[in-house]
Amino acid sequence: MRQTWAMTTPDHQSPASQSPVPTAKDRIYRSPMALAGGVLLLLVVGWLGFDALFQGHGRAPWLALAGMILIVPLVTAFTLRPAVFANEDRLRIRNPFRVVGLPWGEIVSLRSGYSNEVVAKSGRKYQLWAVPVSLRARKKAEARKSRAAADAARGGAAPSRGLGGLGVFGGAGDSAAADGATRADTDQVMDELREMLELRGEAESAQGEVTVRWAYEVIAPAAAGAVLLAILLATG
Known part of the structure; x- marks a missing residue:
């Protein structure tokens, strides 16, 4: 994806406004x-x-x-x-x-x-x-996950090919990138939206x-x- x-541009408000609309x-x-x-x-x-x-x-x-x-x-x-x-x-x-x-x-x-x-x-x-x-993308992600697990079992380093930096509030480092390589793109999007729901649902x-x-x-x-x-x- x-x-x-x-x-988005906030509506114009006078300096005397007590509740300015933030830029989102x-x-x-x-x-x-x-x-x-x-x-x-x-x-x-x-x-x-x-x-x-x-x-x-x-x-x-x-x-x-x-x-x-x-x-x-x-x-x-x-x-x-x-x-x-x-x-x-x-x-x-x-x-x-x-x-x-x-x-x-x-x-x-x-x-x-x-x-x-x-x-x-x-x-x-x-x-x-x-x-x-995309079921095809999910199958490819599962295949990458299996290869990464096999490499880890043999003591090798799994390649970091994830969509690093796609986290809603910033990247989570190499572990997040490695996890991204084993997830389909649309599933990663849903993970980001769920993270936003968890963090902002009570705001x-x-x-x-x-x-x-x-x-x-x-x-x-x-x-x-x-x-x-x-x-x-x-x-x-």
């Missing part, structure tokens, strides 16, 4: 494979769509336009849009059609199985689309309500494209 850092750092998790696949799909859709739009005859340009209005938002929603933002106060999950904000105090656990998900105190579960589970600033916002900027154009496409097909 690739992660980037973003600094968001750690952002996104899937590099999804980003690459999304860009590739959009290029293919754009190439085929614009070719039909400007070179097609009869109803072809209208069908191409309706198809692009439907497909482009959906491709963007499932590939480029998903992301997980984590700071000291809350976890924000941007999934294809929803944005969920969860203060750490409202999170019960972070589960990893065939998918990674957050369980809120209300019992609701929210899947982390941006942190997909006063990490309390609040769960918020859910539907992504109408994705739903509306996709629905318009679907309706237009259905009308064109029905009247054809």
Whole structure:
């Protein structure tokens, strides 16, 4: 998983303000494979769509336009849009059609199985689309772990190939790096989020309500494209 850092800008406040809003750092998790696949799909859709739009005859340009209005938002929603933002106060999950904000105090656990998900105190579960589970990566990590154990048994030094420095509040030295080499990338991400939950779950600033916002900027154009496409097909 690739992660980037973003600094949020606090709202402007006068010097007389008694409770200034602190600048919070968001750690952002996104899937590099999804980003690459999304860009590739959009290029293919754009190439085929614009070719039909400007070179097609009869109803072809209208069908191409309706198809692009439907497909482009959906491709963007499932590939480029998903992301997980984590700071000291809350976890924000941007999934294809929803944005969920969860203060750490409202999170019960972070589960990893065939998918990674957050369980809120209300019992609701929210899947982390941006942190997909890779069984293949887990198998490779287990293989590295077995090799490291064999090297240790023979008295050799296991190579340190982990994602050192990815700890939420700083790296933990060579032992953490060595442990990272035996964990899949997405599992390491979940470990970091669990560490933040453990450290910040009881903090006063990490309390609040769960918020859910539907992504109408994705739903509306996709629905318009679907309706237009259905009308064109029905009247054809």
